Amino acid sequence: MAIPILNAVNFLILFPFIMALIIGFLKKASPLRSAVIIIGGFTIMATAIYVAVHVLASGDTSSFVYLEYTHVPDMIVIAGEIFLMGLVCFLSIKYKKYYAIIFSLVGTIPVLWMDLAGRAVEGNTHIRIDTFAAVMYLIVGIVGILICIYASGYMKDYHHHHTDVQDRSNYFLALMFVFLGAMFGLISSDNLGWIYFFWEITSVCSFLMIGYTRTQEAIDNSFRALWMNLLGGCGFAAGLLYCNLNPELMISNLSQVTQSSVPAVVIVPITLFAFAALTKSAQFPFSRWLLGAMVAPTPSSALLHSATMVKIGVYMLIRVAPVMAGTLTGIMITVIGGFTFFAASLLAITVSDGKKVLAYSTISNLGLITACAGTGTTEGVWAAVMLVLFHAVSKSLLFQTVGDIENCMGSRDIEDMHGLIIKLPRLAFIMIIGICGMFMAPFGMLVSKWAALKSFVDSGSVWLVLFLVFGSGSTLFYWAKWLGKICTVIHQSFELEDITPRSEMISIFPLTSLIVIMCFAFPWMSGHMIQPILDEAYHTNIPDVIGGSDVIIMMIMVAMVFMIPFGSRFLSIGKNSKMTMSYVAGVNAGDDRHYIDSFGKERALYMSNWYMTDYFGEKKLLWPCIYVATVLVAVMLIIVVGGAF
Numbered sequence: 001m002a003i004p005i006l007n008a009v010n011f012l013i014l015f016p017f018i019m020a021l022i023i024g025f026l027k028k029a030s031p032l033r034s035a036v037i038i039i040g041g042f043t044i045m046a047t048a049i050y051v052a053v054h055v056l057a058s059g060d061t062s063s064f065v066y067l068e069y070t071h072v073p074d075m076i077v078i079a080g081e082i083f084l085m086g087l088v089c090f091l092s093i094k095y096k097k098y099y100a101i102i103f104s105l106v107g108t109i110p111v112l113w114m115d116l117a118g119r120a121v122e123g124n125t126h127i128r129i130d131t132f133a134a135v136m137y138l139i140v141g142i143v144g145i146l147i148c149i150y151a152s153g154y155m156k157d158y159h160h161h162h163t164d165v166q167d168r169s170n171y172f173l174a175l176m177f178v179f180l181g182a183m184f185g186l187i188s189s190d191n192l193g194w195i196y197f198f199w200e201i202t203s204v205c206s207f208l209m210i211g212y213t214r215t216q217e218a219i220d221n222s223f224r225a226l227w228m229n230l231l232g233g234c235g236f237a238a239g240l241l242y243c244n245l246n247p248e249l250m251i252s253n254l255s256q257v258t259q260s261s262v263p264a265v266v267i268v269p270i271t272l273f274a275f276a277a278l279t280k281s282a283q284f285p286f287s288r289w290l291l292g293a294m295v296a297p298t299p300s301s302a303l304l305h306s307a308t309m310v311k312i313g314v315y316m317l318i319r320v321a322p323v324m325a326g327t328l329t330g331i332m333i334t335v336i337g338g339f340t341f342f343a344a345s346l347l348a349i350t351v352s353d354g355k356k357v358l359a360y361s362t363i364s365n366l367g368l369i370t371a372c373a374g375t376g377t378t379e380g381v382w383a384a385v386m387l388v389l390f391h392a393v394s395k396s397l398l399f400q401t402v403g404d405i406e407n408c409m410g411s412r413d414i415e416d417m418h419g420l421i422i423k424l425p426r427l428a429f430i431m432i433i434g435i436c437g438m439f440m441a442p443f444g445m446l447v448s449k450w451a452a453l454k455s456f457v458d459s460g461s462v463w464l465v466l467f468l469v470f471g472s473g474s475t476l477f478y479w480a481k482w483l484g485k486i487c488t489v490i491h492q493s494f495e496l497e498d499i500t501p502r503s504e505m506i507s508i509f510p511l512t513s514l515i516v517i518m519c520f521a522f523p524w525m526s527g528h529m530i531q532p533i534l535d536e537a538y539h540t541n542i543p544d545v546i547g548g549s550d551v552i553i554m555m556i557m558v559a560m561v562f563m564i565p566f567g568s569r570f571l572s573i574g575k576n577s578k579m580t581m582s583y584v585a586g587v588n589a590g591d592d593r594h595y596i597d598s599f600g601k602e603r604a605l606y607m608s609n610w611y612m613t614d615y616f617g618e619k620k621l622l623w624p625c626i627y628v629a630t631v632l633v634a635v636m637l638i639i640v641v642g643g644a645f
Helices: 003-025 031-058 071-094 099-116 131-161 169-188 192-210 216-245 254-258 263-280 288-295 298-307 309-324 328-349 354-375 378-409 425-439 444-459 462-487 502-538 548-572 618-644
Strands: 062-065 127-130 594-596 602-604
Touching: 003 031, 003 127, 003 169, 031 127, 031 131, 031 169, 031 502, 071 099, 071 192, 071 216, 099 192, 099 216, 127 131, 127 169, 131 169, 131 298, 131 309, 131 378, 131 502, 169 192, 169 298, 169 309, 192 216, 192 254, 192 263, 192 288, 192 298, 192 309, 216 263, 216 288, 254 263, 254 309, 263 309, 263 328, 263 618, 288 298, 288 354, 298 309, 298 354, 298 378, 309 328, 309 354, 309 378, 309 502, 328 354, 328 462, 328 618, 354 378, 354 444, 354 462, 378 425, 378 444, 378 502, 425 444, 425 462, 425 502, 444 462
Parallel strands: none
Antiparallel strands: 062 127, 594 602
16 A cells, blocks of 8 residues: 555544544634644545545555554554543532443443553554445545534534533534544544443533533433444444454454354354444434434534434444344344334334434434344445435435524424425425435435345345335435425415524535535445445455446436426416415414404414324333343344354
């Protein structure tokens, strides 16, 4: 590997932490702080694109780097683990949440003992930069940085509307860059000890961001996120210890685990890593921490749900997917993912809070990605990576747009978005593109589900096919309801003032454009980004998942997306459409928003979606789903891990 690329990777890992320190000293919102975030952010983005393009263009699908002198990095990792453990213990004592201390100590102390006692095995590589890492660089470097730029303007408006919350926006923005640095470090690391360190950084950062407002609800939700992710960290630490201390393995690299010639031995650490991934990706029964993250400012939700936190879990699952193929672990992971996809889709139907719908949608889509990775098939891995790409862009855009709509309207409830296409046309149009990107053709989410369906059929699981079919139907239901609210208008609708700052549009417009561009670039992405990942993972040339005929069909679909609205507009030119008065439940009062009832009283016109709470409400489904998933996870751990000991 060329030295400049290695230097660029080191820059991606270290520079966000430097940015966090600089932002931490800029306590007040100012043009200087915004300029620092924009310039520094675009520098990180440009570097990430440079590294990704170099890797993708080189044709070298996998490059490993052995660092001869790792004493300083190892000491930093040890010191960092001690600091994180101390911070968790301090805050747990301060807020009397003592259970978090247990999980922190159980996960960190054995790893520290192994490192300090000299029991850690020396690995043959430290850094891994391959095609999959390049894809993740693009997600974190583009989507993550755009969210940070969006946050620089959003936090000013947030504190303008939430005067009861102490302005610690510099602290919040600094945490976001620490998050990105940890993500780059985790993606680039092949050493399990280093991966564990960055893994724990993301757990603590998410905890601090969720608790930003310091309300009792925020504190409770942040500690829920903390202990669930620390529990996953305990699983990861157990897998790390197993790899280092088991005489049959004695390895310390993730690549050695996934390429082992003794699959029966590595299945135990693979299961433990998969368990940790389930907590990070908020799969049932660990989904409640992600739902609780909604109390934090919107940029936190966008970052956790799209480019960073939850993507760590599925990243790990995709890495170990080939080893899980045909194993009990793979079957259980697939079932848990499929069940989460279906259950979360039903729950999303029953809520009207825009951010909560997006949260359930995130859990649902992560469930589908998890199920695809669990199959271990080439189609499953292809679908998983594609879903990661499209979900990151679309979901980030939707969270940002919901945040801006809330600032303009004072509400993020879907019912209050009736006629949004008239009230806030720019934001409404952007939201429509984001929603379409989640479930309509030719956007990648729908096409990826086709590949997922094929992988489930090939696996011979009828249950997985049913989960996908009915879960997709539920997905269509709640997205269509939202679209209907946005596009439904009444006569004499009024336009609201769009107060979205220009700094936020610097993030929103590129994401909107990226969704459209990815539709056209879909075949290229499949051949040059996803296909090399499959070749590297399965150590052979894999036939193209998308054939020539599929590409032609997709291009026709893309063309129709643009031809239909333009054609409709052309045909309507010069033709007058008949406008009629609205008569709903009484006589129109003259403004199409009020009517006179049978008693002569004026009443406001109100139309609402049906949320089916009597059938799929949170009170009816959430806890039963958690109980079922808990049993599935327990069975997996008892049989696979318990049986090994």
